[in-house]
Amino acid sequence: MREITRLIHKYLRHDKKFPHIWCPGCGNGIVLGSLIRAVDKMGLSKDEVVLVSGIGCSGRMPVYVDFNTLHTTHGRALAFATGIKLVKPQLKVIVVMGDGDALAIGGNHFIHAARRNVDLAAIIINNHIYGMTGGQFSPTTPYGMRATTAPYRNIEHELKIAELAATAGAAFVGRSTVYHVKLLDNLIERAIEKKGFGVVEVMSPCPVQYGRLNRLGDAVKMMEWQRDNTISVEKAKELPPEELEGKLVIGVLVERDLPIYQEEYEKIVERARGSGAAL
Amino acid sequence: MAKVEKLLQGNEAVVEGAIAAGCRFYAGYPITPSTEIAERMAWRLPQVGGIFIQMEDELASIAAVIGASLAGAKAMTATSGPGFSLMQENIGFACEAEVPCVVVDVMRGGPSTGLPTMPSQGDVMQARWGTHGDHPVIVLSASSVPECFWMTVRAFNLSEKYRTPVILLLDEVVGHMREKVVLPDPKDVEVVDRPRPTMPPEWYIPYADTPSGVPPMAPFGEGYRYHVTGLIHDVRGFPTSRPDEIGPFMERLFRKISANFPEIHLSEEFETSDAEVVVIAYGCVARSAKRAVKEARERGIKAGLLKLLTLWPFERPAVERLAEKAKVLLVPEMNMGQISREVKRVNQGRSRVVTLNKVDGTLITPGEIVEKMEEALG
Ligand SMILES: Cc1ncc(C[n+]2csc(CCOP(=O)(O)OP(=O)(O)O)c2C)c(N)n1
Ligand code: SF4
Numbered sequence: 001m002r003e004i005t006r007l008i009h010k011y012l013r014h015d016k017k018f019p020h021i022w023c024p025g026c027g028n029g030i031v032l033g034s035l036i037r038a039v040d041k042m043g044l045s046k047d048e049v050v051l052v053s054g055i056g057c058s059g060r061m062p063v064y065v066d067f068n069t070l071h072t073t074h075g076r077a078l079a080f081a082t083g084i085k086l087v088k089p090q091l092k093v094i095v096v097m098g099d100g101d102a103l104a105i106g107g108n109h110f111i112h113a114a115r116r117n118v119d120l121a122a123i124i125i126n127n128h129i130y131g132m133t134g135g136q137f138s139p140t141t142p143y144g145m146r147a148t149t150a151p152y153r154n155i156e157h158e159l160k161i162a163e164l165a166a167t168a169g170a171a172f173v174g175r176s177t178v179y180h181v182k183l184l185d186n187l188i189e190r191a192i193e194k195k196g197f198g199v200v201e202v203m204s205p206c207p208v209q210y211g212r213l214n215r216l217g218d219a220v221k222m223m224e225w226q227r228d229n230t231i232s233v234e235k236a237k238e239l240p241p242e243e244l245e246g247k248l249v250i251g252v253l254v255e256r257d258l259p260i261y262q263e264e265y266e267k268i269v270e271r272a273r274g275s276g277a278a279l
Numbered sequence: 280m281a282k283v284e285k286l287l288q289g290n291e292a293v294v295e296g297a298i299a300a301g302c303r304f305y306a307g308y309p310i311t312p313s314t315e316i317a318e319r320m321a322w323r324l325p326q327v328g329g330i331f332i333q334m335e336d337e338l339a340s341i342a343a344v345i346g347a348s349l350a351g352a353k354a355m356t357a358t359s360g361p362g363f364s365l366m367q368e369n370i371g372f373a374c375e376a377e378v379p380c381v382v383v384d385v386m387r388g389g390p391s392t393g394l395p396t397m398p399s400q401g402d403v404m405q406a407r408w409g410t411h412g413d414h415p416v417i418v419l420s421a422s423s424v425p426e427c428f429w430m431t432v433r434a435f436n437l438s439e440k441y442r443t444p445v446i447l448l449l450d451e452v453v454g455h456m457r458e459k460v461v462l463p464d465p466k467d468v469e470v471v472d473r474p475r476p477t478m479p480p481e482w483y484i485p486y487a488d489t490p491s492g493v494p495p496m497a498p499f500g501e502g503y504r505y506h507v508t509g510l511i512h513d514v515r516g517f518p519t520s521r522p523d524e525i526g527p528f529m530e531r532l533f534r535k536i537s538a539n540f541p542e543i544h545l546s547e548e549f550e551t552s553d554a555e556v557v558v559i560a561y562g563c564v565a566r567s568a569k570r571a572v573k574e575a576r577e578r579g580i581k582a583g584l585l586k587l588l589t590l591w592p593f594e595r596p597a598v599e600r601l602a603e604k605a606k607v608l609l610v611p612e613m614n615m616g617q618i619s620r621e622v623k624r625v626n627q628g629r630s631r632v633v634t635l636n637k638v639d640g641t642l643i644t645p646g647e648i649v650e651k652m653e654e655a656l657g
Contacts, residue, residue, distance in 0.1 A: 082306075083347035
């Protein structure tokens with residue numbers, strides 16, 4: 001059996017009414033493929049994986065995979081996931097969000113999840129636009145680009161997801177594009193494996209909204225752009241800042257060992273129980 | 280552990296009731312006059328191996344509570360008006376996805392930041408209709424510290440039994456006042472746990488109809504892999520837009536509550552058997568009302584009290600029965616008339632409904648209620 005057939009049979013839900021909702025050329029399916037390969041490579045059982053999402057095109061991902069799956073409300077996925085992880089720390093809780101979901105309506109939760117360092121893996125699919133609602137600008141739409149709510153061009157400035165995660169205190173931060181799919185497989189695996197809050201930002205084409213509104217060409221063209229305009233973290237270190245202008249740095253941006261929320265909390269329980277009196 | 284007598288605040292008794300009911304997860308954000316609940320949870324939950332977490336806001340608090348419940352824990356949060364407003368979207372999620380959880384709202388004056396340290400009963404309708412979309416809801420109230428304990432236990436039990444969020448409405452007076460409360464031996468507390476699947480995972484249909492209308496609930500991570508969503512879903516939990524699946528789902532969501540009104544309703548009556556004027560009250564106002572009934576009786580007025588402990592679904596049978604006999608139904612409330620609207624709707628001209636409304640941040644006194652009785656009886 002071909003590897004992809006094996007993975008499809010093992011991980012996709014066959015009691016779900018396919019086809020999926022994503023448009024042809026959307027990057028979301030590539031991210032789903034990477035996630036499945038990462039889980040398979042790690043040898044995790046499907047029972048121990050929880051996939052949580054918010055609302056958006058990306059938010060529909062959990063419905064297709066045979067894990068414990070939870071499709072929450074817009075922006076709140078990380079808070080739901082925090083509750084699950086604290087109650088069942090043995091589960092691998094993976095959260096997938098869109099850029100609007102994670103950074104606009106859910107921005108506060110994103111910062112605090114990173115700061116708190118709960119052991120979660122967050123995948124943010126950055127398509128620079130609100131896909132599901134039809135192409136309005138998001139906090140990651142670059143300055144000067146078009147959106148349905150920025151018909152005269154966007155006058156706001158782009159928030160850098162990976163850099164924000166690093167500043168807020170995440171234990172692991174990586175960035176890839178869907179073109180660099182081997183790297184993406186690897187980053188997702190490492191974010192899941194990493195104890196603490198792991199973040200993977202994935203640049204993903206939305207040819208139907210962002211691409212069309214900005215005349216960026218079809219999905220293939222948009223992925224060729226990713227190929228031609230990225231540079232690895234390692235190479236970027238050797239280059240002067242002028243040469244990095246306009247380039248997207250991909251790879252592992254942060255990896256560090258920080259105190260993990262659950263482990264700190266276990267110490268609190270020990271202290272409280274040691275203190276005796278129940279009332 | 281045998282039963283113990285304690286002098287506790289209403290808010291503190293909520294915590295003890297929750298722990299007795301099996302609550303092992305609390306997520307919250309501080310707000311007056313509910314903060315003591317969070318503070319005592321932070322102290323008590325680690326002692327019983329439970330989890331307390333202070334979240335970044337109320338949006339996150341209710342979300343974490345729902346996540347914890349999906350993972351198998353009994354979970355709650357507490358707040359007051361402004362925070363309660365922020366929780367509304369996800370209260371609807373818990374209702375739609377049928378996730379048990381308890382939300383305590385210790386009411387303060389509103390709207391907006393309102394009167395942070397003063398009592399009110401302004402959130403009765405928000406508790407009923409706060410989340411968007413048509414939905415069933417269970418809302419309880421309490422008027423004393425012992426009732427705070429027992430109504431919290433009841434909130435958890437109903438929430439687990441019917442797989443639905445249950446709201447406990449307190450007010451600043453009841454939340455902050457101190458009274459003697461007997462904390463029972465845990466084994467004397469009746470605790471209800473959510474129905475669990477008994478079939479093997481391959482046979483489990485997570486949102487299938489059952490005789491009770493409540494499907495068994497599998498916690499995440501125990502072999503029953505399924506999908507949970509806030510979208511209207513089919514019996515397997517997958518989003519649907521088919522009318523023949525939407526209709527039965529919505530019907531079941533309502534039926535599992537409406538078929539059990541007699542069990543969910545709870546009220547207490549005092550001196551109602553021959554009453555010509557029946558006061559219908561809840562929360563802190565029920566205390567003044569009880570005193571008013573005693574004083575009125577001393578003055579020769581045949582007065583009685585119906586104290587509501589379940590606010591929603593509304594206690595229709597008791598109100599109908601009393602409306603048949605009484606000349607006047609008097610509804611004192613610390614709002615401009617929220618439960619009184621329901622009383623009028625149920626009364627249907629049987630009796631005369633008189634309201635007494637106060638929104639100046641002070642408690643309605645027994646004297647004010649007696650005066651209103653005299654005025655109403657002419
Ligand atoms: C509280 C709330 N506000 C607004 C919406 C409408 N809404 C649905 S998806 C979405 C944006 C989705 O964009 P993004 O998060 O970037 O994800 P994508 O669809 O691009 O994957 C919005 C605004 C909602 N569902 N809930
Ligand atoms: S609208 Fe964009 S993000 Fe959404 S499915 Fe289509 S291509 Fe993908």
